[in-house]
Amino acid sequence: MNIFVKFFAAALLLLVTGCTHQEQPQGSIMPTGNHYERAMQLCERNRYAEAELILKEGELAAEASDNRLELQKCRETRFLVARILNAATQQREFEMLHDHEKTANIAQFITLAKELLHHTYEQEKIAELQHQYEKQATNRRHYQLLAYLFGILLLAILMVLVILYFNRRRIEQFNSILDLNAQTIEQAQQRIEVLSQESEAHDKEINRLNDKITSARRSTNERLGRGKEVFDLITAGGKLPPSADDENSLIEYYSVSHYATFHQWTTGYDHLTARLYTYLILQDMGKQDDDIAQILCVSPSAVRSIKSRVKARKK
Numbered sequence: 001m002n003i004f005v006k007f008f009a010a011a012l013l014l015l016v017t018g019c020t021h022q023e024q025p026q027g028s029i030m031p032t033g034n035h036y037e038r039a040m041q042l043c044e045r046n047r048y049a050e051a052e053l054i055l056k057e058g059e060l061a062a063e064a065s066d067n068r069l070e071l072q073k074c075r076e077t078r079f080l081v082a083r084i085l086n087a088a089t090q091q092r093e094f095e096m097l098h099d100h101e102k103t104a105n106i107a108q109f110i111t112l113a114k115e116l117l118h119h120t121y122e123q124e125k126i127a128e129l130q131h132q133y134e135k136q137a138t139n140r141r142h143y144q145l146l147a148y149l150f151g152i153l154l155l156a157i158l159m160v161l162v163i164l165y166f167n168r169r170r171i172e173q174f175n176s177i178l179d180l181n182a183q184t185i186e187q188a189q190q191r192i193e194v195l196s197q198e199s200e201a202h203d204k205e206i207n208r209l210n211d212k213i214t215s216a217r218r219s220t221n222e223r224l225g226r227g228k229e230v231f232d233l234i235t236a237g238g239k240l241p242p243s244a245d246d247e248n249s250l251i252e253y254y255s256v257s258h259y260a261t262f263h264q265w266t267t268g269y270d271h272l273t274a275r276l277y278t279y280l281i282l283q284d285m286g287k288q289d290d291d292i293a294q295i296l297c298v299s300p301s302a303v304r305s306i307k308s309r310v311k312a313r314k315k
Helices: 003-018 034-044 048-067 068-096 101-195 203-235 244-257 259-268 276-286 288-297 302-313
Strands: none
Touching: 034 048, 034 101, 034 244, 048 068, 068 101, 101 203, 101 259, 203 244, 244 259, 259 276, 259 288, 276 288, 276 302, 288 302
16 A cells, blocks of 8 residues: 555656646746635645635636636646545545554655645746746846947937038038139139229239139139039040049049939948949939940949949948
């Protein structure tokens, strides 16, 4: 009889432990239900009959809500509680019959069953605490990631604003120089006209004014004029001069004369080279790939390569 009780207790332990610790699908861990908690609290006070009723209510509630995990937990626990109650009844019967050996075996079984019940409950609480900790850790990582991404976004916005500010300042300074040169040239020409109409000779002052006009035009041409000349040359059907300075002058001119379009390129692409900017300029001028190949004096395959490089650098 003693061996039978030990074997039955071991089998019962394996059965309940195996069912309780089945691998649950990811994301299916449910918080411990109220019925199960109340029943286990009653078991802690040795009120197993009341616990069995509570677990039965828990089964009905779990079936109604289709909570399979809670249903399985209540059934397994109620099965063990019922075994404890049944064993307690048998123990009293054997005590009345003064069968001390069977009474001792039943008492040993009840002790093992109660320990199993307590162990299962402790494992449930540990699993729930572990789940809560993992959930909090996951939420904390999410918050940290969001804060990191928000910081990067804020930094990127600040960088864009700084670039726009300095680019706008550069263009304003550039335009002010052009306006000043144009004003200087206009005033000098008006003064020359006035001096030319006077009877007295003002050759020295006229020469000085002509030098001033030449200097102002040279300053303008260095910044914008050459780019405008290259642009007009291409518009008229010519080819891009092979000089890198001429290509850079075209890009500089286009960055001022078509600021909005050029700004879209600077913000919409990463690290464009001069040749890639030139391709975008020619494309914006309405030139087809075959026309661009002729303007750049390259083969159509080279233009296709430039085109693919432009696409690759689009943000």
